Amino acid sequence: MRINVTVNGIAYEKDVAENRTLLRFLREDLGLTGTKEGCGAGECGACTVFFNGKTVNSCMVLAVEANEGTIETIEGESSGGMLSRLQEAFDRHHAVQCGFCTAGMIMSARELIHHTPHPTVDQIKEGLEGNFCRCTGYEQIIEAVLDVTGGYTAKEELIHV
Amino acid sequence: MRHQFSYTAPTELTDLLTLLETVGPGARLLAGGTDLLVNIRNGLVKPNTVVDVKRIPEAHAIMSDNTKGLRIGWAVTINDILRNSDIASSYQLLQTCAHDLASYQVRNRATVVGNIVNASPCSDMAPALLCLDASVEIASSKAYRTVPVRQFFTGVKRTVLKPDEMVIGITIPIQSKGAKGKYRKLKRIQGHDLGIIGVAVARVGDSLRIAVSSAAPTPVATGALPLDITDSEALAAVDALISPISDVRCTKEYRRFMVSEFTRRLLAEVRS
Numbered sequence: 348m349r350i351n352v353t354v355n356g357i358a359y360e361k362d363v364a365e366n367r368t369l370l371r372f373l374r375e376d377l378g379l380t381g382t383k384e385g386c387g388a389g390e391c392g393a394c395t396v397f398f399n400g401k402t403v404n405s406c407m408v409l410a411v412e413a414n415e416g417t418i419e420t421i422e423g424e425s426s427g428g429m430l431s432r433l434q435e436a437f438d439r440h441h442a443v444q445c446g447f448c449t450a451g452m453i454m455s456a457r458e459l460i461h462h463t464p465h466p467t468v469d470q471i472k473e474g475l476e477g478n479f480c481r482c483t484g485y486e487q488i489i490e491a492v493l494d495v496t497g498g499y500t501a502k503e504e505l506i507h508v
Numbered sequence: 509m510r511h512q513f514s515y516t517a518p519t520e521l522t523d524l525l526t527l528l529e530t531v532g533p534g535a536r537l538l539a540g541g542t543d544l545l546v547n548i549r550n551g552l553v554k555p556n557t558v559v560d561v562k563r564i565p566e567a568h569a570i571m572s573d574n575t576k577g578l579r580i581g582w583a584v585t586i587n588d589i590l591r592n593s594d595i596a597s598s599y600q601l602l603q604t605c606a607h608d609l610a611s612y613q614v615r616n617r618a619t620v621v622g623n624i625v626n627a628s629p630c631s632d633m634a635p636a637l638l639c640l641d642a643s644v645e646i647a648s649s650k651a652y653r654t655v656p657v658r659q660f661f662t663g664v665k666r667t668v669l670k671p672d673e674m675v676i677g678i679t680i681p682i683q684s685k686g687a688k689g690k691y692r693k694l695k696r697i698q699g700h701d702l703g704i705i706g707v708a709v710a711r712v713g714d715s716l717r718i719a720v721s722s723a724a725p726t727p728v729a730t731g732a733l734p735l736d737i738t739d740s741e742a743l744a745a746v747d748a749l750i751s752p753i754s755d756v757r758c759t760k761e762y763r764r765f766m767v768s769e770f771t772r773r774l775l776a777e778v779r780s
Contacts, residue, residue, distance in 0.1 A: 348515060365515040365558070368545070388546045389614055390700070401587075401616045407545045408617070409538070411515045412560060455612065476699035477611025 350414040354379065355423030363410045369403075370394045372410035373420060381421035381450045385479070392478035395451035396420045402458040404477075421450035424457075433457060436491040444482035451478050456492050465496050509549040517560035521676065524561060525649040531557050533671040538562075539583050540617035542610070543626045561674070570595070577682040582675055586615040586623070586633075599680060601689025601710055605636040608693045611700035621675045624660065627667045627726065632693070634661070634727035635708035635719035637678065639689055645677040654679070661726035684713050690774045693721075694766050696757070704757045705766050707746075709774035711735070716778070718742065718771060723750040723763050739775055746771050 351360050354377060363372055373379045373396065385393035387406045394405040397419035424431050430438065433453055443449050452475065459466055459474030466474065471492045480488065493499035518524040528535055536555035538544055539562060547553045561567060567583035572594035580589070589595055589606045596603060609615060609623070609632040623633040624644070637657045644655045646669065657678075660667055669675070689710035695701040706721035715732035728749045733742060752763035 364512075366509050366512050366548075368509065387549065389542055389610070392611065392613060395613055402613045403617050404542075404613050407541050409515065409541070409545070409558070412517075412538075412541075412562075414517075458612070472699070474612055477613045 348411050348414075350411055352410075352413045352416055352418060354418045355420060365409065365411055367410045368406050369396070369398070369408040369410050369413055369418070370405035372413075373405060373418070376410075379420050379422050383447050383450060385447070389477075390479070391448075392451040392455060392475075393448055395454040395478065397454060397458070402454055419454075421453055424453055433460070433491070433495050436495040437488070440487045440491040440494060442484060442487040442491040444480075444484050448478055448480045448482075452480070452488055456488075456495075459492070460496055465498060466492065467498070468493070509545075511548055511551065511554050513548075513555050514557050515560065516557060517563040519563050521564055521566070521647075522649070524559065524564065525647060525672075525674070527557075527559060528674060529649045529672045531559075535559050537625075537674055539619040539622045540585065540614075542614050542618045543622065572598070573682075575682065576679075578680040580620050580678045580680075582621045582677060583619055584621070586610075586618050586620065587612075589620060590615070598683050598687075599640065601636045601639060601691060601708060602633075602680075604689065604691045605632050605706075605708065608632050608691065608703075608706075614700075620678060624657065624678070625667060625669065625675055627661050627663075627665050629664060629725060629727065630703045630706070630722040631727050632703065632706065632721065635691055635706055635721050635729070636689070636710075637680070638719040638727060638729035639708050639710035639712065639717045640680045640683070641712065641717075642678050642680045644675055645679065646673050647676045648673045658729055664725045687712055688778050690777050692770045692774055694770070702757075705752070705763050705770070707767055707770040707774055709771065709778045711778050716742070716775075718746050718774075720746060720750055720767055720771075723752040723767050725751070739772055742775060743768050743771055 349362050383393040385391035389404045389407045395402050396405045399416050455478050471489050534556040538558045538560045562583045567581045569581040571579045586606045586609050620633050623631050642657045644660050646653050691708040693706040694704040703722045705723050708719045710717050719729035721727045730745050752760040754760045
């Protein structure tokens with residue numbers, strides 16, 4: 348089926364198989380390999396992208412569903428070669444180890460901040476509950492989100508998650 | 509995924525229902541896809557046509573009326589429920605249950621109707637819908653009927669739906685002032701997890717209702733119990749409803765014990 352889809356502000360017209368997931372379409376047809384496949388079943392959140400302004404697990408969306416839709420991925424997060432504030436905070440707090448979960452974490456964190464500009468630690472945990480980090484550096488990730496939303500104090504004791 | 513199928517996304521309900529009749533059991537309806545697409549990927553279902561039901565505008569409607577109650581369209585997502593102010597003020601139990609369903613991204617896609625049509629014993633929305641005496645609106649190209657949620661489930665992953673039928677909405681009667689409901693789900697972790705068991709207790713009018721998930725082939729609920737029922741009578745009524753199994757998550761004895769324990773705690777909360 349032929350689809351028209353806007354990804355990170357660029358309009359594409361592509362032929363895509365009906366059984367192709369949005370994730371495969373992004374990675375293999377558009378070459379946007381920042382978005383990762385972890386579990387393929389909506390458990391891990393590594394494949395999180397924005398679909399029409401809401402975060403979804405792209406492994407559980409068909410590419411054809413995105414026809415006439417808008418997608419944003421990690422490749423659209425920085426602009427003009429400059430990291431976003433959220434990306435900078437992840438960098439500053441060492442919230443990236445192997446990096447496999449990072450793209451999805453950034454997407455979910457952005458959605459959280461959009462709805463809750465000054466989240467508490469509990470709200471951050473809930474906003475990121477669908478994103479697994481197996482390295483694991485949840486504390487640093489939570490610190491990064493707190494930092495970018497003005498809630499971070501260096502001495503704050505974070506409860507282990 | 510390896511299995512191949514055709515995809516269609518009707519923009520009118522009548523077209524959708526006609527299609528369902530023509531294609532028959534080979535068609536599968538795609539709403540949030542959080543169950544269907546995983547099942548196709550795992551080879552558990554092999555549809556020849558996937559019918560996307562989200563391109564019809566009324567699918568997304570939540571209508572709240574002071575006399576008729578609440579109506580939820582067939583593609584209303586779990587996060588739509590959580591963001592709706594009418595539901596927040598008058599149907600809190602729905603939000604409490606919605607809040608415990610999977611993860612944020614899944615809640616952005618998963619639908620209330622999909623959660624009951626999937627008919628998993630561990631459905632998170634079923635306890636709320638059972639307690640609030642919801643009805644399921646079912647349509648085919650030829651007929652329309654409504655079925656109370658308590659008669660909707662017939663077994664594990666089985667419902668009263670026929671191959672040419674689909675659920676087009678869920679209605680919930682208006683809740684009286686003082687209505688109160690609580691849900692508690694036992695999980696291995698605080699975050700995103702399937703329930704080991706779940707219990708909802710609601711005060712509806714001058715009666716109590718108790719619903720349980722993950723402890724029988726289907727979600728189950730008591731009928732209307734008197735408000736002044738003793739704890740032991742209420743616990744006996746719940747115990748008679750359930751038939752838990754032992755599996756990878758826990759033993760049937762533990763399930764039975766925790767259903768009682770959660771019921772006891774929730775009764776105290778609802779009565780306070």
